[in-house]
Amino acid sequence: MDRITEAVTCTQKQENTSGNICLCTESLCLSYGTRAALENVSIRIPSRSVTAIIGPSGSGKSSFLCCLNRMTDLSGSTTVGGSVHLGEHDIHRDLGKNPIALRRRVGMVFQLPNPFPFSIWKNLALPLTHHGVANKRELSGIIEQVLRRVGLWEEVGGRLRDSALTLSGGQQQRLCIARALVLEPEVLLMDEPCSSLDPLSTKRIETLIGQLKDRYTIVVVTHDLAQARRVADHVALFWNVDGVGRLIEQGSAARIFQHPQHELTTTYLEGQL
Amino acid sequence: MNLSFRTNVNTDSVRATSLIGLRNGQLSDLLFTAAVWGAFLTVTVVFLWLVGDVLIRGVGALSWDFVVSPVIDSGRSGGIAPVLVSTACIVAVALAVAFPLALASAILISEFLPRTGTVSRLVIVSFDVLAGMPSIVFGLFGNALFNQLLGFGYSLLSGGLTLACMVLPFMIKANIDGLRAVPRSYREAGDALAMSRASILWHVLLPAAIPGIIAGVLLGMGRALAETAALLFTSGYVTRMPESLMDSGRTISIHVYDLAMNVAGGDQMAYASALILVVLLIIINFTVVRLGDWIQRCSLRA
Amino acid sequence: MTDRLLTWTLGAATLVVVSLIAVIAVFLLNESLDTLNRVGLGRFFSDSGWSPTMGRFNILPMIVASVLLMAGAVIVAAPLAVLTAVFLRFYAPSPVVDTGRRIIEVLAAMPSVVYGLWGLVVLVPVIAAWQQPGASLMAGILVLSLMIFPTITIVVHSGLTAMPQRYIEASLALALNRAYMVRRVVLPAIRASIAAGVTLGAARAIGETMAVMMVTGNIVAVPGDLFDPVRALTSNIALEMAYALGDHRGALYISSLLLLAVVILLVLINEFIVSNKCEY
Ligand SMILES: Nc1ncnc2c1ncn2[C@@H]1O[C@H](COP(=O)(O)OP(=O)(O)OP(=O)(O)O)[C@@H](O)[C@H]1O
Ligand SMILES: [Mg+2]
Numbered sequence: 001m002d003r004i005t006e007a008v009t010c011t012q013k014q015e016n017t018s019g020n021i022c023l024c025t026e027s028l029c030l031s032y033g034t035r036a037a038l039e040n041v042s043i044r045i046p047s048r049s050v051t052a053i054i055g056p057s058g059s060g061k062s063s064f065l066c067c068l069n070r071m072t073d074l075s076g077s078t079t080v081g082g083s084v085h086l087g088e089h090d091i092h093r094d095l096g097k098n099p100i101a102l103r104r105r106v107g108m109v110f111q112l113p114n115p116f117p118f119s120i121w122k123n124l125a126l127p128l129t130h131h132g133v134a135n136k137r138e139l140s141g142i143i144e145q146v147l148r149r150v151g152l153w154e155e156v157g158g159r160l161r162d163s164a165l166t167l168s169g170g171q172q173q174r175l176c177i178a179r180a181l182v183l184e185p186e187v188l189l190m191d192e193p194c195s196s197l198d199p200l201s202t203k204r205i206e207t208l209i210g211q212l213k214d215r216y217t218i219v220v221v222t223h224d225l226a227q228a229r230r231v232a233d234h235v236a237l238f239w240n241v242d243g244v245g246r247l248i249e250q251g252s253a254a255r256i257f258q259h260p261q262h263e264l265t266t267t268y269l270e271g272q273l
Numbered sequence: 274m275n276l277s278f279r280t281n282v283n284t285d286s287v288r289a290t291s292l293i294g295l296r297n298g299q300l301s302d303l304l305f306t307a308a309v310w311g312a313f314l315t316v317t318v319v320f321l322w323l324v325g326d327v328l329i330r331g332v333g334a335l336s337w338d339f340v341v342s343p344v345i346d347s348g349r350s351g352g353i354a355p356v357l358v359s360t361a362c363i364v365a366v367a368l369a370v371a372f373p374l375a376l377a378s379a380i381l382i383s384e385f386l387p388r389t390g391t392v393s394r395l396v397i398v399s400f401d402v403l404a405g406m407p408s409i410v411f412g413l414f415g416n417a418l419f420n421q422l423l424g425f426g427y428s429l430l431s432g433g434l435t436l437a438c439m440v441l442p443f444m445i446k447a448n449i450d451g452l453r454a455v456p457r458s459y460r461e462a463g464d465a466l467a468m469s470r471a472s473i474l475w476h477v478l479l480p481a482a483i484p485g486i487i488a489g490v491l492l493g494m495g496r497a498l499a500e501t502a503a504l505l506f507t508s509g510y511v512t513r514m515p516e517s518l519m520d521s522g523r524t525i526s527i528h529v530y531d532l533a534m535n536v537a538g539g540d541q542m543a544y545a546s547a548l549i550l551v552v553l554l555i556i557i558n559f560t561v562v563r564l565g566d567w568i569q570r571c572s573l574r575a
Numbered sequence: 576m577t578d579r580l581l582t583w584t585l586g587a588a589t590l591v592v593v594s595l596i597a598v599i600a601v602f603l604l605n606e607s608l609d610t611l612n613r614v615g616l617g618r619f620f621s622d623s624g625w626s627p628t629m630g631r632f633n634i635l636p637m638i639v640a641s642v643l644l645m646a647g648a649v650i651v652a653a654p655l656a657v658l659t660a661v662f663l664r665f666y667a668p669s670p671v672v673d674t675g676r677r678i679i680e681v682l683a684a685m686p687s688v689v690y691g692l693w694g695l696v697v698l699v700p701v702i703a704a705w706q707q708p709g710a711s712l713m714a715g716i717l718v719l720s721l722m723i724f725p726t727i728t729i730v731v732h733s734g735l736t737a738m739p740q741r742y743i744e745a746s747l748a749l750a751l752n753r754a755y756m757v758r759r760v761v762l763p764a765i766r767a768s769i770a771a772g773v774t775l776g777a778a779r780a781i782g783e784t785m786a787v788m789m790v791t792g793n794i795v796a797v798p799g800d801l802f803d804p805v806r807a808l809t810s811n812i813a814l815e816m817a818y819a820l821g822d823h824r825g826a827l828y829i830s831s832l833l834l835l836a837v838v839i840l841l842v843l844i845n846e847f848i849v850s851n852k853c854e855y
Contacts, residue, residue: 069748071744071747071748074743074744074747076669099747100750100751100752101750102750103747103748103749103750104750107748107749108748109748110741110744110745110748112741114739114741114742114744114745115745116742116745116760116764117742117764118763118764126749126751126759126760127749127750127751130749130750130751130752130755130759131750176745179745179749180748180749183749183750299752301754301755302752302753302754302755304754305753305754305757305758306666306753306754308658309658309659309661309662309665309666310662310666311658312654312655312658312659312662313658313659313662313663313667313671313675315655316655316659316678316682316724317678319721320678320681320682322697323682323685323689323690323693323721324681326693326696326697327689327692327693330696373588374588374591374592375592377584377585377588377589378585378588378589378592378593380585381582381585381586381588381589382589385582385585394850395593396589396593398842398843398846399593399596400592401842401845401846402596402838402839402842403595403596405775405778405779405782405838405841405842406596406599406782406835406838407781407782407783407784407809407831407834407835407838408782408784409782409784409809409812409813409831409834410599410603410782410831410834410835411599412812412813412816413603413606413812413816413827413828413831414599414602414603416816417602417603417605417606417828418598418602438595438599441592441595445592469577469578470578470581470582471577471578471580471581472577474581495684498686499684499685499686499687499688500686501686501687501688501784501785502687502784502785502809502813505813505816505817506816506817526686526688526785527688529688529689529692530688530691530692530785530789533688533691533692533695533696533789534695534788534789540696543692544692544696547688547689547692550686550688550689551684551685551686551689554684554685554686555681555684557684558680558681558683558684559680562680
């Protein structure tokens with residue numbers, strides 16, 4: 001236990017802080033009711049790059065993502081401690097009671113595609129109209145561009161009025177990414193975005209992530225270490241220690257994969273290679 | 274692929290308008306919150322008004338004497354003893370006839386018919402029509418069949434049989450829910466032991482489905498107690514103590530109606546009877562709902 | 576062997592139940608047929624008034640009244656029910672949720688005579704103080720809407736509970752506020768449940784007899800405004816059946832056939848909606 005805490009502080013000191021830090025947490029804790037799920041997570045996520053969150057199942061990766069855009073508010077019994085900074089702002093204190101403004105800046109894509117049971121068009125137009133884009137021409141322009149961006153335009157551009165539920169799983173997931181992009185968030189959180197997809201769709205989404213990172217800060221949870229190698233610039237490893245999720249090691253992808261410092265990291269990387 | 278992302282759209286327009294959008298959004302959020310709270314409060318107020326009215330006006334005339342005395346002066350004084358007896362008889366007839374039919378149909382539908390087949394869909398639709406049929410129409414049917422064709426006249430029997438037709442679909446539905454909540458593994462275990470369908474049914478399924486079956490009986494009882502229109506022309510209005518099922522008699526619901534509409538100065542007694550009726554129905558209904566929740570939890574666990 | 580017997584018994588019982596609806600229809604038709612032949616269907620809509628003992632059979636005013644009552648009740652109850660269901664699912668603090676559920680359950684359990692009694696003794700005088708005579712279309716609509724409110728609320732609420740959580744998560748992640756989420760995502764997503772609730776409520780409203788009879792004044796006339804007394808088709812049967820003979824009785828059975836037809840139509844619409852409901 002002490003050994004781990006030591007290791008955590010040690011990796012933090014060694015972390016090179018080149019580039020702007022977009023998101024950073026300080027001793028973040030999360031509990032569901034009385035059960036702690038995350039403890040003492042202090043992470044720094046550089047802007048305009050891809051950070052992969054890896055770790056075994058149940059180590060609190062999804063829970064961690066939910067802290068970043070306050071999806072944790074959804075259930076009344078969760079409590080969050082510590083702080084999360086987005087740029088200069090503390091997302092709890094400065095953005096106060098209004099998680100809407102935060103979620104406007106921090107988009108999210110879920111593990112299972114979750115398009116609304118409406119037309120493709122309406123799925124994309126809905127967030128835009130809510131956030132004040134009423135002009136139909138402008139809507140069409142934005143929708144066409146996000147669809148091109150995720151490579152869906154060629155596939156579904158002609159049938160925007162069809163129900164989004166008629167799309168294949170991979171198309172649905174790309175639609176969900178497009179939907180998250182229409183609001184031009186600064187940060188995009190992706191929770192295992194490829195876990196329900198075939199290799200081809202996975203490839204497309206990985207390419208997409210590569211293209212998006214020069215505009216967005218991307219945090220992606222993945223179980224696929226090869227994927228993390230392919231897309232990530234930075235990597236953070238979570239581990240379930242005595243039933244509570246902890247951050248074990250973080251750093252640039254190259255360093256973590258080549259010179260892991262913590263023995264759990266070594267074990268995890270070896271176990272899967 | 275077009276990599277120039279949103280070149281011909283003014284990117285800032287989204288963010289700029291969104292500031293206004295957010296403010297608008299907050300206003301409409303506030304209005305909508307007010308609307309849902311308003312709706313709920315309206316309902317609560319009307320509910321308290323209704324229930325409070327029945328409770329306050331009803332309690333005054335309520336006493337043990339009221340329950341055990343005969344109806345005097347069209348109900349302006351005395352009690353409701355014969356009415357309670359007639360009610361019990363009619364409900365008993367209705368349940369005695371409807372229960373076996375309902376249970377048998379429920380077993381056939383849930384255990385023997387394919388769940389999504391055309392046959393079971395047709396059967397279910399016919400039950401829905403039966404469940405939605407106006408009670409006055411049941412009354413006319415009962416009058417034509419039981420009172421006239423079968424010659425039972427205005428009697429507790431005619432009323433009970435009419436109500437049996439009426440409560441059937443509700444009882445069947447509750448029984449089906451109860452049976453479907455029994456885990457599939459019970460049936461498979463029975464099949465694996467080479468038990469016959471009949472003995473699986475008798476020894477395994479029915480005992481496990483008892484909560485649903487009870488819920489069905491209670492539901493039927495509640496429907497029967499609450500019914501008025503179907504009885505006006507089948508069981509009749511008579512306030513005397515019935516001596517047999519062939520006597521005419523009125524249920525407590527009809528008594529409430531008659532006192533309120535046809536007896537000047539009967540309001541007080543109408544309220545007292547209504548209070549008894551409402552309390553009975555609330556107890557029955559709560560039990561049914563709790564049983565339903567329980568069944569659902571069991572089936573989720575299984 | 577026992578299995579064969581069992582299946583036959585069950586089959587026979589089910590057949591009795593399923594054929595019941597046909598038996599009912601046949602009996603109603605049988606009672607109406609003579610009158611239909613003698614009087615003809617046209618006169619039920621074209622006679623100069625409703626006085627069946629003198630051979631005048633116009634039931635149009637009562638059809639109009641029934642339809643107005645049903646439409647009015649749905650217009651009042653449906654928005655209230657949808658808002659209440661939304662309140663219980665998304666807005667209510669948890670102790671209030673339980674109270675709310677109890678309230679809906681009790682309202683659903685109330686028998687129609689009690690609604691009628693309350694309407695007659697409490698509501699009608701209130702309306703009368705505002706606009707004479709009190710017993711009116713308005714009173715009928717209010718009492719009926721109160722009666723069908725729990726039906727619609729329960730159906731809509733179960734639609735809300737059945738709706739997958741992921742739509743809510745998606746809405747939150749898109750920074751939609753709660754009102755927008757409910758109005759633009761949740762309600763459209765459960766529109767089938769809303770429609771099902773409304774048809775169910777409408778069927779209950781058009782078939783209701785006692786409560787309507789007790790509060791609407793029962794005068795056979797097409798109402799000029801909301802405060803005019805009316806007589807519904809159902810009330811008419813209940814009021815006149817006791818002394819109806821011959822064609823009068825036949826006319827009442829014909830109106831019951833009409834009611835049955837409307838209810839079958841509503842149930843079929845409901846069935847269509849429910850079976851075409853998308854399975855998320
Ligand atoms: N809504 C919730 N309520 C209660 N406990 C929860 C909830 N969500 C997650 N947990 C618990 O928190 C812990 C961390 O869960 P989390 O979903 O964050 O893990 P994860 O790392 O994303 O796992 P996986 O890789 O399987 O997705 C688990 O023990 C889980 O049981
Ligand atoms: Mg997860």
